[in-house]
Amino acid sequence: MDDTFDIEGIFRRHFKTVWRLCYSYLGSSADAEDATQAVFMKLLDKPRSFESEGHEKAWLIVCASNWCKDLLKSAGRTRVSTMDAEGTPEFVADPTAGIGIDPAAAALNQNDEVLSAVLRLPETYKDLVFMYYYEGMKTDDIARLTDTPASTVRNRLSDARKLLKKELGGDRA
Amino acid sequence: MTDETNEPMELDAEPVLDEALDGAAEHAGASEADDEEFDALFSVSLRAALDMTGPSLATEDRVFASLFAARGVAVDEPLVPVQDEAAFAEVPAPAVDAVAAVGEAEPAEVLEVAQMPEVPTEVFEPSVVVAQATDPSVTAPVPIVTAAPTPGADAAGSVDSEPAPDETAPRMHVVRGGIAREASETTDLSDARGGKGPLLGRRFSRKFAVTAVAASVAAFALVIGISSLRFGQAPNQLSSKTSSEAAEEAVATSASGEQKDAADGGSSNADTTQEKAESTTPTAESAAADAGSGSADTTAEEDSAAAAPAGDASDDAAKPADAQDDEADATDADGSDEAVPDAAEHEPTPAEVYTSVLISNGGKLVFVVDENGPETVDPTSLGEFMEAAKATDGTNSVECEVYHIIAQSGGDIVLYAVRFESDGTFYLAKSV
Numbered sequence: 261m262d263d264t265f266d267i268e269g270i271f272r273r274h275f276k277t278v279w280r281l282c283y284s285y286l287g288s289s290a291d292a293e294d295a296t297q298a299v300f301m302k303l304l305d306k307p308r309s310f311e312s313e314g315h316e317k318a319w320l321i322v323c324a325s326n327w328c329k330d331l332l333k334s335a336g337r338t339r340v341s342t343m344d345a346e347g348t349p350e351f352v353a354d355p356t357a358g359i360g361i362d363p364a365a366a367a368l369n370q371n372d373e374v375l376s377a378v379l380r381l382p383e384t385y386k387d388l389v390f391m392y393y394y395e396g397m398k399t400d401d402i403a404r405l406t407d408t409p410a411s412t413v414r415n416r417l418s419d420a421r422k423l424l425k426k427e428l429g430g431d432r433a
Numbered sequence: 434m435t436d437e438t439n440e441p442m443e444l445d446a447e448p449v450l451d452e453a454l455d456g457a458a459e460h461a462g463a464s465e466a467d468d469e470e471f472d473a474l475f476s477v478s479l480r481a482a483l484d485m486t487g488p489s490l491a492t493e494d495r496v497f498a499s500l501f502a503a504r505g506v507a508v509d510e511p512l513v514p515v516q517d518e519a520a521f522a523e524v525p526a527p528a529v530d531a532v533a534a535v536g537e538a539e540p541a542e543v544l545e546v547a548q549m550p551e552v553p554t555e556v557f558e559p560s561v562v563v564a565q566a567t568d569p570s571v572t573a574p575v576p577i578v579t580a581a582p583t584p585g586a587d588a589a590g591s592v593d594s595e596p597a598p599d600e601t602a603p604r605m606h607v608v609r610g611g612i613a614r615e616a617s618e619t620t621d622l623s624d625a626r627g628g629k630g631p632l633l634g635r636r637f638s639r640k641f642a643v644t645a646v647a648a649s650v651a652a653f654a655l656v657i658g659i660s661s662l663r664f665g666q667a668p669n670q671l672s673s674k675t676s677s678e679a680a681e682e683a684v685a686t687s688a689s690g691e692q693k694d695a696a697d698g699g700s701s702n703a704d705t706t707q708e709k710a711e712s713t714t715p716t717a718e719s720a721a722a723d724a725g726s727g728s729a730d731t732t733a734e735e736d737s738a739a740a741a742p743a744g745d746a747s748d749d750a751a752k753p754a755d756a757q758d759d760e761a762d763a764t765d766a767d768g769s770d771e772a773v774p775d776a777a778e779h780e781p782t783p784a785e786v787y788t789s790v791l792i793s794n795g796g797k798l799v800f801v802v803d804e805n806g807p808e809t810v811d812p813t814s815l816g817e818f819m820e821a822a823k824a825t826d827g828t829n830s831v832e833c834e835v836y837h838i839i840a841q842s843g844g845d846i847v848l849y850a851v852r853f854e855s856d857g858t859f860y861l862a863k864s865v
Contacts (some may be wrong), residue, residue: 271500277491289487296488297496304500374475374482393476394483422467424475426447 275300278324281390285328287379295331299324305414318405321376322393325387332383377427394418417425782807783853784860787824787831790851798822798835798849798862808849808858814839824851831855835862 278299283292302323310316322411378389391397400418403410488496567672784807789797816837823830836850836859850859 268497271497271624272493275496276488279492281487283486284483289492293488293492293496297500300496300500372482374478375486378479389479393472393479396476418468421471425471428475 267300267307270303270310270316270320270429273299273313274320277317277395278320280394281321281324281387283326283377284375284390284394285332285383285386287375295327296322299327304329317395321387321391322405325390328384343393373428377424378426379422381420383421385416388413389418389420389424465505701793782854782858782860783824783831783833784858787826787829787853788832790822790824790835790862792822792835793820796864798851799865800851801848801861801863808861810838810861812859815850815859819849822851824853 275296279292279296281301282295283289286295287294299320302321308319310319378386382388387406388402391402392399397405399413400410402408403413406413531759601747784800785802788800794799816839817833819837822833822835824833825831832854834852836852838848838850838861849862849864851862852859
């Protein structure tokens with residue numbers, strides 16, 4: 261990688277990934293946008309060198325994941341509005357009730373059903389599911405990235421799979 | 434287990450065990466296959482679902498713009514990686530002993546030096562007090578901008594390289610080159626958006642600027658059109674300047690005016706800043722003026738970018754604000770008179786004077802006229818010479834030559850090229 265800190269290049273390469281990870285945590289486009297901006301601001305405030313694009317992506321995923329977890333844990337995180345700009349109902353996360361989802365949103369279509377299932381997962385599994393299913397990363401890589409034993413990652417993945425199967429009606433994905 | 438005679442059946446234990454083992458293995462295998470199938474299907478579904486949620490390219494651009502706007506960092510300005518310890522070593526802590534005469538300010542308020550060496554990015558809280566610091570090694574006082582204490586700054590004014598944990602707080606930013614900017618826009622817009630950052634506000638202000646420029650262009654074009662009608666002349670005969678040129682001029686004028694306003698605004702801010710300083714030095718003045726003109730330039734660039742689609746006035750609009758002031762004044766003073774001398778200079782072409790051509794077969798040709806005047810024909814598309822004819826304006830007539838045109842677009846109307854001896858131009862004509 262070049263020594264010059266190319267924030268624009270990094271942003272363009274990984275914006276979508278970060279945004280989608282944040283969306284899978286927060287369930288709202290506006291919140292995902294804000295969280296994504298915050299993640300890149302963090303990088304902008306504290307420039308760093310990356311060994312590769314993979315390293316960049318890994319750092320951003322972990323950073324975004326942590327940011328979203330902190331956001332969800334914060335006491336003030338109680339969403340009132342459930343409509344986005346287009347009038348589409350958005351998912352509601354309420355820390356007092358764990359990760360709560362507007363049930364009506366889940367029935368919109370198949371895609372929302374899949375997203376609803378992911379959003380209902382406990383936070384422990386969300387980044388794992390994103391990295392494994394969306395990014396297609398191996399469990400060993402996820403273990404290295406999250407600084408977690410590989411066996412723990414595999415166990416969590418197995419648990420997440422069971423929960424997802426249950427959410428999606430057993431054999432549907 | 435008994436048979437009909439209630440005698441125990443002879444069971445072959447080995448096949449039963451094998452069956453059980455096979456069953457378990459099959460079950461495990463089936464479970465694994467199930468998981469693999471689920472993984473594959475879920476992976477596809479999740480990708481499709483997340484890809485459909487967005488984000489759009491517009492969202493990406495918006496976040497990108499607001500990201501850099503919020504941080505006050507030029508996009509094309511390379512930053513120094515954190516590993517570059519030398520760059521940080523160059524940064525005095527602070528470069529000048531910034532804790533100096535703070536005047537009436539609260540003791541907790543700290544100062545930072547505006548003129549700093551190469552610094553990647555430092556973050557400060559918005560300032561409310563501007564004062565002046567002195568460096569024992571520097572004779573002249575150094576211009577400074579004060580800031581409220583940040584979580585990462587100690588009482589001596591040094592600032593941690595670590596950013597403050599509260600990322601959403603409004604900030605003041607010092608960028609490379611040492612120009613300090615107050616992120617008041619960020620603060621205001623953040624409030625307007627309910628603490629969600631500057632996205633909406635920036636969009637609104639840009640949209641407002643574009644709308645204002647478009648409205649002034651439309652108004653100017655309308656005035657030109659009305660004045661043309663009043664004089665009973667077609668717009669292309671009134672002036673050598675077409676309406677699009679007039680619109681461009683209007684955009685340039687409008688941009689200049691806005692730029693002037695922006696420059697004035699920047700200057701007034703700078704003045705305010707200087708008034709607040711306890712004693713003002715030339716260095717301080719120039720730094721403050723730079724800060725003011727910097728914001729004016731930014732506004733001008735944005736305005737010119739917005740005005741470019743309406744007419745290429747961006748070159749004029751991009752001129753420095755000072756240079757534009759004079760031009761703007763001149764335009765404001767006598768801009769409405771500029772079109773009159775141009776109209777006097779315009780000479781009608783023969784095709785505008787002699788509007789029809791009589792040909793030998795008794796037919797009549799008229800010139801094809803669009804909004805810019807008579808249409809001309811590229812000599813390369815000329816066909817054979819047809820005949821010499823006379824063009825007439827109803828009372829007078831003049832000699833001309835009629836040519837066929839090679840490429841005809843089809844249809845019932847046949848096109849010709851007509852050349853007058855007086856100017857040698859081939860004008861497009863059609864039979865009527």
